[in-house]
Amino acid sequence: MVKKKSLLIFVLAVLTAAVIFGLFFQFWLDKTKESYLLIDTQPPQTGHFPSPLVATPTLLPPTPTPTLTLEELAAIRKRQFEAVNQRYGPCRYVPVLMYHHVMEAEDAATIGASYLNVPPAVFRAQMDYLWQKGYHVIGLDEMVEGIRNDSLPTKPVVLTFDDGYRDFYDYVYPLLREKGIKATLFVISQFVGGERYLVWAQIKEMVDSGLVLPGNHTLNHPYLTKLTDFQIKDQIFSANNILREHLGRSVHFFAYPYGGINASVEQALKEGSFQGAAVTTNQAPQCLGLPYRFSRIRIGATSLANYGL
Numbered sequence: 001m002v003k004k005k006s007l008l009i010f011v012l013a014v015l016t017a018a019v020i021f022g023l024f025f026q027f028w029l030d031k032t033k034e035s036y037l038l039i040d041t042q043p044p045q046t047g048h049f050p051s052p053l054v055a056t057p058t059l060l061p062p063t064p065t066p067t068l069t070l071e072e073l074a075a076i077r078k079r080q081f082e083a084v085n086q087r088y089g090p091c092r093y094v095p096v097l098m099y100h101h102v103m104e105a106e107d108a109a110t111i112g113a114s115y116l117n118v119p120p121a122v123f124r125a126q127m128d129y130l131w132q133k134g135y136h137v138i139g140l141d142e143m144v145e146g147i148r149n150d151s152l153p154t155k156p157v158v159l160t161f162d163d164g165y166r167d168f169y170d171y172v173y174p175l176l177r178e179k180g181i182k183a184t185l186f187v188i189s190q191f192v193g194g195e196r197y198l199v200w201a202q203i204k205e206m207v208d209s210g211l212v213l214p215g216n217h218t219l220n221h222p223y224l225t226k227l228t229d230f231q232i233k234d235q236i237f238s239a240n241n242i243l244r245e246h247l248g249r250s251v252h253f254f255a256y257p258y259g260g261i262n263a264s265v266e267q268a269l270k271e272g273s274f275q276g277a278a279v280t281t282n283q284a285p286q287c288l289g290l291p292y293r294f295s296r297i298r299i300g301a302t303s304l305a306n307y308g309l
Ligand SMILES: [Zn+2]
Pocket: 057, 058, 162, 163, 217, 221, 256, 257, 258
């Protein structure tokens, strides 16, 4: 009798444990799905705080090779879009391409930046590809406007360049002029004028041309998620002030260094009335209900066809 009773208790305990585990697993699954859709899943990297003016700020893993087939990408897109548009819409698929350096391969190798580089000839081929495929290159501001008013051109695409390297002036800007296309340049304000970085006169000239939209990429490229609220605001608002002082205009877009984002950072951007901020995830719909989570595709030295474009 006693034996039977303890067996019964044992079975009940096992069942209860299984139910609790199941609930947790479902919860975890939901969280994982959600973060796959919307949140930059790249883990923060530790221990590297570049010093102003000399350091290469972007510590990212090597340029990834796309791993999904185009059919798989299309299926994921469709599923994502329905769910996300309902919750955070209006949403539209607008590929926002993320670049860092555009310089000759040998020069990039010399400074250890090959993994952040797209050689000029490849970059030109990528821009030619966009043209041939009927894409319309628009500014990040035009993307927001276009989603809001439902006035996007067919096949819109946005170009963004992080960190403000000097090679942007040498290789990208001439091509923007030649083709009459726009790009957003996310500037690390305290690094401007440093070795390998643009100088203010170059940035001003490019912004004044109307082809380059300036964006804020903090004062000195820290992991914002490791800072206090006060330091986060300093990194964002002081950088805005410096940009306004040198460029004579306000800046309304932001890019998170290393993709580091949390609630405090988003709150600060909200208080600063930013129109949008770009993360470093792969392609997801751009939603006006999530203006501080505009997704980007990190582009390497290969055909844009490999990124679903
Ligand atoms: Zn950066």
